[in-house]
Amino acid sequence: MENTVQLEEQFNAKLDKGEFIEPKDWMPEKYRKTLIRQISQHAHSEIIGMQPEGNWITRAPSLRRKAVLLAKVQDEAGHGLYLYSAAETMGISRDELLDQLHTGKAKYSSIFNYQTLTWADMGAVGWLVDGAAIINQVMLQRTSYGPYSRAMVRICKEESFHQRQGYEIMCALAAGTPEQKAMAQDALNRWWWPTLMMFGPKDSESKNSTDSIRWKIKRETNDELRQKFIDRTVAQAEHLGLVIPDPELKWNEERGHYDSGEINWEEFWNVVEGRGPCNHIRLKVRVAAHENGAWVREAANAYAAKKAKREAGSLVA
Amino acid sequence: MSTTDNQWPLWEVFVQAKTGTPHKHCGSVHAPDKEMALQNARDLYTRRSEGTSIWVVPATAITASSPEDIGPFFEPSNDKPYRHPTFYVTPEGIKYL
Ligand SMILES: [Fe+2]
Ligand SMILES: [Fe+2]
Numbered sequence: 001m002e003n004t005v006q007l008e009e010q011f012n013a014k015l016d017k018g019e020f021i022e023p024k025d026w027m028p029e030k031y032r033k034t035l036i037r038q039i040s041q042h043a044h045s046e047i048i049g050m051q052p053e054g055n056w057i058t059r060a061p062s063l064r065r066k067a068v069l070l071a072k073v074q075d076e077a078g079h080g081l082y083l084y085s086a087a088e089t090m091g092i093s094r095d096e097l098l099d100q101l102h103t104g105k106a107k108y109s110s111i112f113n114y115q116t117l118t119w120a121d122m123g124a125v126g127w128l129v130d131g132a133a134i135i136n137q138v139m140l141q142r143t144s145y146g147p148y149s150r151a152m153v154r155i156c157k158e159e160s161f162h163q164r165q166g167y168e169i170m171c172a173l174a175a176g177t178p179e180q181k182a183m184a185q186d187a188l189n190r191w192w193w194p195t196l197m198m199f200g201p202k203d204s205e206s207k208n209s210t211d212s213i214r215w216k217i218k219r220e221t222n223d224e225l226r227q228k229f230i231d232r233t234v235a236q237a238e239h240l241g242l243v244i245p246d247p248e249l250k251w252n253e254e255r256g257h258y259d260s261g262e263i264n265w266e267e268f269w270n271v272v273e274g275r276g277p278c279n280h281i282r283l284k285v286r287v288a289a290h291e292n293g294a295w296v297r298e299a300a301n302a303y304a305a306k307k308a309k310r311e312a313g314s315l316v317a
Numbered sequence: 318m319s320t321t322d323n324q325w326p327l328w329e330v331f332v333q334a335k336t337g338t339p340h341k342h343c344g345s346v347h348a349p350d351k352e353m354a355l356q357n358a359r360d361l362y363t364r365r366s367e368g369t370s371i372w373v374v375p376a377t378a379i380t381a382s383s384p385e386d387i388g389p390f391f392e393p394s395n396d397k398p399y400r401h402p403t404f405y406v407t408p409e410g411i412k413y414l
Contacts, residue, residue, distance in 0.1 A: 025384045078361055085345045088327070094347060095324045151344070158365075301325075304349035 015216050020146040023089040031215055035145055036090050037106075038217065043083035044101045044108035046076045048282050052116040053125060061119060068165050069122060075162065079155050086147040102287050110268070111198050113276030120173050120180075120187035126166015128188075128195040128233070134159050135229050136199070144216040167236065174240040181241070188237065189245045196260075197268045199226040230258050327376040328354040330361075332368040340372050348373075 007026045014021065021027055050073050057073065060066035084097055100106035111129055116122065137159060140152040173184035200206060200222040212218040220228075230249075237244050248261035270276065325347040331340035343362050348354035354373040363371070382390055398404045407414050 022384070024381065074364065078364065081346070081361055082344055088345075093324055154343070297325075300349045300353060304353070307350060 015144055020149060021144055022146045030211065031217075032090055034211060034215070035148065035217060036087055036092050038212075039083055039087040039090075039145075039148055040092070040097050040100065041107050041109075043080045043087060043097065044106055045112065046080035046083060047101070048108045048112045048286060050076050050080075051282055051285055052112055052114070052278075053122060055116050056119065056122050059119070060122075065122075065169070072126070072162050072165065075158050079158070082151040082154055083148075086145075086151045089147045098290065102283070102290060104274070104283060107272070109198060110271040110276060111194050113271050113278045113282060114190070114194050115277055117190075118183055118187060120169070120183040121191070123166050123169030123173060123184065124187035124191040126162050126164075127170050127236070128166070128191050129198070130159060130162040130166060131233065132195050132198045132229050134163060135225050135232075139219050139225065142216075142219055170240055170242075174242060184240065185242050188242050192245050193263060193267075194271075196226055196230070196263055197271075199223075199229070201265075201268070227257055230260055234258055325349050328358070328373040329376050329379060330358040331372040331374070332358075332362055333370040334368060336369050340370065345376065346373070 008028055011021070011025075011027060011031075014025075021031075053069060053076075054073050057066060057069050060069050084094055087097060088094060097106075101108070116125065134156065137152050137156050141149060141156055143149050143152065170184055170187075173180045175181075203209060203221045203223045206222055209218070209221055213221065234244065234249070246261045248259065250259050252259045271279070274280075326349070327345050327347055328351075329345050330343055332343050333340045346354055346357040346361055348357050351373060355371060358371050358373050362368070394400070
């Protein structure tokens with residue numbers, strides 16, 4: 001028993017010195033559990049996040065836009081794989097992780113339960129959703145768990161093109177015909193609030209936040225990150241000549257930040273609890289993709305087994 | 318584990334960014350055999366020409382030191398400061414040493 005106390009002291013001392021925790025290091029069970037949950041949720045979000053944009057690949061308005069969107073969606077698949085690998089270093093298997101996603105036991109970011117109705121949504125998702133994700137991910141580059149931190153460094157390098165390509169789409173639409181500009185405004189109207197919800201519940205209501213900050217898994221709180229996103233995005237919307245759908249949005253000289261209206265928390269909890277516009281279909285598509293890929297995995301297994309046998313045979317001969 | 322098990326063995330991936338530099342660990346992939354491990358690693362870790370060479374190593378083939386033994390394990394080098402050039406006094410004005 002006293003051994004655990006000692007180990008926990010050493011663990012905390014390491015964190016205080018700003019050192020990273022590596023897979024074989026001793027760690028409190030709750031640190032492990034929290035991280036497995038967070039990293040796997042993050043991985044699932046990248047994988048489910050391929051769907052709302054994948055939806056538009058065949059209908060992209062030009063070959064350039066199509067190639068770009070395809071590359072972006074491929075990146076998101078890669079992000080999911082980096083993160084599954086990081087989660088696996090904590091002793092959970094890939095099978096268990098996928099199972100948790102497919103049975104609905106694990107959560108993923110609620111933002112992907114919204115529909116992408118028009119091409120302008122590809123602009124708004126890249127600009128706002130990837131923009132919000134980047135703010136969170138830049139912070140996570142300094143998270144205390146080594147493999148998670150290293151995955152985030154890779155991901156951040158790849159993310160900046162995601163946000164730029166989205167903003168470029170918005171620029172093109174905003175400078176286009178009145179109908180195109182209206183389409184861009186409509187996308188902003190629909191994505192603004194769900195994007196703000198990506199940062200999670202208010203600090204006063206976030207039950208996981210204190211441990212995460214203490215263990216340096218997170219370095220900034222939900223509200224701080226959300227504020228940072230708003231402060232950065234307002235000027236970008238102004239440049240587009242688009243209006244952020246929040247009548248209470250106003251610069252506060254004293255705070256040096258924008259004040260903003262209240263998020264519809266009822267909608268937030270509804271989507272988190274599975275009653276969003278696309279929760280059902282996202283999971284259905286994901287499970288179908290996995291099941292339809294079973295024959296490929298089986299064929300790869302059979303081929304690997306056949307080759308292993310042949311190699312073993314030639315060794316004997 | 319069923320026959321549709323998709324876990325596959327784990328391979329650690331090392332990428333050399335350019336010739337003349339060491340291969341650096343960058344993550345891992347699952348794959349049924351070494352050729353597919355190499356292809357998966359290429360698709361996953363070099364989408365932006367980040368590499369000139371890739372190694373994949375079965376994760377089970379790696380033997381690692383354990384953090385609990387870190388003290389005694391690395392101890393032998395602690396009392397040998399004379400392995401560092403700063404240990405030595407050189408006369409003033411003498412160059413190229
Ligand atoms: Fe991503
Ligand atoms: Fe992204």
